[in-house]
Amino acid sequence: MVLEMKTFGNQVKNYYELTKPKIWYLLVFTAIGAAVSASWLFDVQVSWMTWALLFFAIAAGSAAADTLTGYNDRDIDAIMERTKGRPIPSGRISPRNALIFGLILAGISLVCSWFINIWAFGLMAFGLFDNIIVYSKWLKRTSQSNIIWGGFSGGAPALIGYIAITFQHVEIGIAMAGLVFFWIPTHIWSLALHVKEDYKKANVPMLPVVSSESKSVRIIALTTLMMVVFSILPFFFNQFGLIYLLTATVFGIVMIFLSVWLLLKPSEKTSWLVFKFSSPYLAALFIAFMVDAFFH
Numbered sequence: 412m413v414l415e416m417k418t419f420g421n422q423v424k425n426y427y428e429l430t431k432p433k434i435w436y437l438l439v440f441t442a443i444g445a446a447v448s449a450s451w452l453f454d455v456q457v458s459w460m461t462w463a464l465l466f467f468a469i470a471a472g473s474a475a476a477d478t479l480t481g482y483n484d485r486d487i488d489a490i491m492e493r494t495k496g497r498p499i500p501s502g503r504i505s506p507r508n509a510l511i512f513g514l515i516l517a518g519i520s521l522v523c524s525w526f527i528n529i530w531a532f533g534l535m536a537f538g539l540f541d542n543i544i545v546y547s548k549w550l551k552r553t554s555q556s557n558i559i560w561g562g563f564s565g566g567a568p569a570l571i572g573y574i575a576i577t578f579q580h581v582e583i584g585i586a587m588a589g590l591v592f593f594w595i596p597t598h599i600w601s602l603a604l605h606v607k608e609d610y611k612k613a614n615v616p617m618l619p620v621v622s623s624e625s626k627s628v629r630i631i632a633l634t635t636l637m638m639v640v641f642s643i644l645p646f647f648f649n650q651f652g653l654i655y656l657l658t659a660t661v662f663g664i665v666m667i668f669l670s671v672w673l674l675l676k677p678s679e680k681t682s683w684l685v686f687k688f689s690s691p692y693l694a695a696l697f698i699a700f701m702v703d704a705f706f707h
């Protein structure tokens with residue numbers, strides 16, 4: 412009996428790991444951050460049911476996308492050092508069970524989104540399609556702009572979070588989604604530069620694999636600058652104040668400093684630093700949205 416409990420516990424851990432929790436934690440955070448900001452900016456009373464539906468929609472949707480992209484990538488994941496220990500390539504979960512689990516999660520996310528509103532449902536369906544089909548199935552192995560076309564799904568959680576609360580000044584929700592969209596190239600290309608050989612072995616044409624190191628670091632520096640400039644935009648909607656502006660400026664300067672350092676002295680260590688700082692950067696901006704809206 413004890414052995415059965417242990418085996419069950421291990422399987423739960425394996426399925427949890429299959430969803431790439433570190434990734435969907437931040438995706439959920441962007442959705443909740445957008446929703447909390449919208450409710451505080453416009454004094455919208457939000458029911459516990461809406462909060463619950465939003466959390467489960469985004470968590471299940473992002474987990475579904477991560478699980479199904481993992482199912483798509485099970486062959487190349489078995490080749491790359493970074494991914495070969497994952498549940499499917501390591502044989503802890505069968506591809507068939509992973510596929511069924513991912514489809515169930517996708518179904519849960521669509522049902523929860525439906526009960527929020529039709530726009531949330533549409534955006535969730537779009538986010539799932541863009542990440543699982545457009546990015547993972549069609550472009551990841553064929554195009555160096557794979558993460559650009561796959562990046563729209565990354566902004567879906569923030570916009571779903573916003574319109575789950577209100578459609579007032581919807582440009583703010585679109586800007587939050589845009590911030591995530593412009594954040595993705597720096598986030599992934601810095602990692603791809605760090606693990607270039609891995610992607611090369613798996614024939615994944617990430618930009619730093621198919622371009623020279625000098626061109627890649629120039630493009631990362633440029634996309635970081637574009638992201639930081641875009642991050643200041645919400646301040647000019649006259650809804651956010653100095654708390655957001657100062658946070659976006661200070662964290663933006665750090666991101667620009669890191670990417671200029673990478674430009675001037677390209678190294679695996681610096682590209683890893685840019686990658687590791689990119690998530691706290693995004694989280695800090697969504698915290699600033701909420702704090703600024705609270706004191707609004």
Ligand code: HEM
Binds near residue numbers: 434438
């Ligand atoms: C097309 C879009 C994206 C691609 C291709 C991508 C790719 C990746 C990859 C390859 C990793 C490393 C995973 C690992 O080795 O375990 C990663 C980590 C991560 N991603 Fe992304 N990502 C994308 C979008 C996003 C979005 C939109 C978010 C959240 C808003 C996000 C959040 C994270 C987080 C939090 C991590 C872990 C970072 C760390 O370990 O410090 N990603 N991503």
Ligand SMILES: CC(C)=CCC/C(C)=C/CC/C(C)=C/COP(=O)(O)OP(=O)(O)O
Binds near residue numbers: 438469481564567
């Ligand atoms: C609401 C909704 C559906 C949102 C979907 C957005 C979403 C899940 C974005 C994350 C994309 C992501 C981390 C892809 C991993 O790329 P990869 O599979 O190339 O990474 P890997 O090389 O580590 O496997």
